Amino acid sequence: MWKYYALLSAIFAAMTAILSKVGVKGINGNLATAIRTSVVLVLAWGIVLANNDFKSVKELSKYNLIFLVASGIATGLSWIFYFKALESGPVSKVAPIDKLSIVFVLIISFIFLKEPLDLKTIIGGCLIVGGTLVLIL
Incomplete structure (x- = not known):
């Protein structure tokens, strides 16, 4: 599953890039990020409440909270820089560079999470880097 x-995440990420590029036209990227973040906040809490998942809050450990807060900070910074890039750059170039995050995930997950890197994964990562370079140069 x-x-x-x-796959749905990738489809919605693509839609996000296009919709964001149109939405950021003529406004500051920080304002665009704040609006987008507010919508995500309402949507996420709405889903939690609709699924009656709020009761799981008491199961959160300090460890969970530390890493979820750190993840939130990383997400916020990612979005701020993404919208700054979209303000002046073409989405067809910004989005592929943003997707280099996949390569960074492969490297970081290998180093810190000790996840295996097989030949297919290494080749795929190299193809992503190569494809990104082709698209942006």
Whole structure:
């Protein structure tokens, strides 16, 4: 099932790039990020409440909170820089560079999470880097 969720994530990420580029036209990227973040906040809490998942809050550990807060900070910074890039750059170039995050995930997950890197993964990562370079140069 995770593969379907990942594919849906990619589709919505593509829609996000296009919609964001149109939405950021003529406004400051920080304002665009704040509006987008507010919508995500309401949507996420709405889903939690609709699924009656709020009761799980008491199961959160200090460890969970530290890493979720750090993840939130990283997400916020990613979005701020993404919108700054979209303000002046073409989405067809910004989005591929942003997707280099996949390569960074492969490297960081190998180093810190001890996840295996097989030949297919290494080749795929190299193809992503190569494809990005082709698109942006």
